[in-house]
Amino acid sequence: MSWEPIYRLVKRVPRGRVITYGAIARMLKLRGGARSVGYAMAASPSGRGIPWHRVVGANGRLLIPEPHASLQRRLLDSEGITIREGRIDLPRHSWLPRPEKKSATAAKSARKRPTRKSRGHV
DNA sequence: CATCTGACGACCG
């Protein structure tokens, strides 16, 4: 599977903004969902200028393990992103490839899933 | 080919 689209999209994230795994997966309509994005980022080759630190989990939570977690926090803080309790004010820093005209708050409310049936037990 | 694991996300208690 080619993760070029993912890398390209991540590279488009401007400084001082972040994007979530789920958002990327939805934009690119990846079968693997957010998880495949995480996989791609984990395998993201250095030297391509991929701002991996700008990719955060749902709700702006930092999911990257310790080795890079501190580095990520440092980089994000260096970009002016406020991190509280290991979390980022997503509505404030979330970025979309095409900010049509709505505010950032509407960005995360992309879609709802009313047809969610209870997964009950087996 | 079978099984496990994982930089995820959503739901449930």
Place this chain on the structure above:
DNA sequence: GCGGTCGCCAGAT
């Protein structure tokens, strides 16, 4: 708000 569980998929072993 948090921890646990399930779903989903792509590598690794």
